Amino acid sequence: MKKKVLAMFLTGLMTVSALAGCGSKEETKPAAEGATESASEESASEESAQTPADEKITATITVWGPQEDQDDANGNWLKTECEAFAAEHADWDLTFEYGVCSEGDAKTNVATDPTAAADVYMFANDQIPDLLAAGGIAELGGTAVENIKASNSETMVNTVTYDGGVYGVPFTSNTWFMYYDKSVFTEDDVKSLDTMLEKGVVAFPLSNSWYIASFYVGNGCTLFGADGTDEAAGFDFSGDKAVAVTDYLVDLAANPNFRNDADGLGIAGLGDGSVSAIFSGSWDYDAVKEALGDNMGIAAAPTFKVGGTDAQMKAFAGSKAIGVNPNSKNPQVAVALASYLGSADAQKAHLEMRNILPTDSSIDVAGNDLATAVQDVLAKASTVQPLVSTMGQYWTPAQSMGDEIVNGTVTHDNAADKTEAMNTAMNSASVE
Secondary structure, three states, X not given: OOOHHHHHHHOOXXXXXXXXXXXXXXXXXXXXXXXXXXXXXXXXXXXXXXXOOOOOEEEEEEEEEOHHHHOHHHOOHHHHHHHHHHHOOOOEEEEEEEEEOOHHHHHHHHHHOHHHOOOEEEEEHHHHHHHHHOOOOOOEOHHHHHHHHHHOOHHHHHHOEEOOXXXXXXXXXXXXXXXXXXXXXXXXXXXXXXXXXXXXXEEEOOOOHHHHHHHHHHOOOEEOOOOOOOHHHOEEOOHHHHXXXXXXXXXXXXXXXXXXOOOOHHHHHHHHOOOOEEEEOHHHHHHHHHHHHHHEEEXXXXXXXXXXXXXXXXXXXXXXXXXXXXXXXXXXXXXXXHHHHOOHHHHHHXXXXXXXXXXXXXXXXXXXXXHHHHHHHHHHOEEEOOOOHHHHHOHHHHHHHHHHHHHOOOOOOOHHHHHHHHHHHHOOOOOO
């Protein structure tokens, strides 16, 4: 798989090479709104074609990644893969400089000064619009994009696609699911939230806007149209479909077997037996395993009954990806390295070293309950988190609704008014 990377970067610089070859500061920024001029593509193709695979290159490449990927106790995945990349490019004299930057902090750190930021870095996909606006992320093209599309599900490809352009190599999904105590719930029980609440205590982060959307979207509410890309459509958390969910959540919060999961309540409850199910992601796997041991079960989010009908909760789905800085002095090396770090072999190593779930569909994850659950989520219990710029208007109104439901200030009597107020706020608030 990795042997393909060298050929990949030669035809994968549609935007990056053209930008790096330009002299003015203005021209070193990615094309506005993800667009790529045809003339630039032709220039990039010509430049790529003039870069033979065995060209002698001496370069220092700066790579940013989270501390956990640079910890020797975990196998130092980042250094291991970069050194393997260098070994496969014997004609390139490469030196790597490493910096600690979590995927969640990439937007802030890169945007502070894109010209001084890493050549290659790891980021959360919802940061693409901001990174692009800051001139800190390059659009990929050619074989690099073809390989991304061939190796990943449509959902994962969509997480790194913005205005038709692809801006990163996904290497793991970023979504959530359910952990549960198998001594309390059966595999059939966890298909329905209402059934679970009859048998045990369930903790859910209702006051967290990243989670509460799953109920509204599950009953037909939308963010920017059916596919999440129509910014003009705005948010549709209005009408009977949304009010019915608010009514359901009022009852949920009042259920004696429900807990709002905040400040670590859920995992602590799994440990002391006061909670039997929580909703989180792969980042809490080790903590849940320690709490439940062999009784740990993992499943996609369940259905909930609203208006007499079962509705499927739908988690926001995103990804973590490898990005390339358009200001890199060595764009051909940067793109090749990004593709390498997102390759199947590198993802396999990530899985073995840190249990980072792969996105590459060629990787066999049979027998891995965590990976199987995530695949189930992506297939039936998720919606791609929109990348449009006005997505920022969602978070505060949604969190306020969750807080008010948990605090009891939203009731059946005012559910309709509160729901419409939330929808209005989402469609009129300033982007935060």
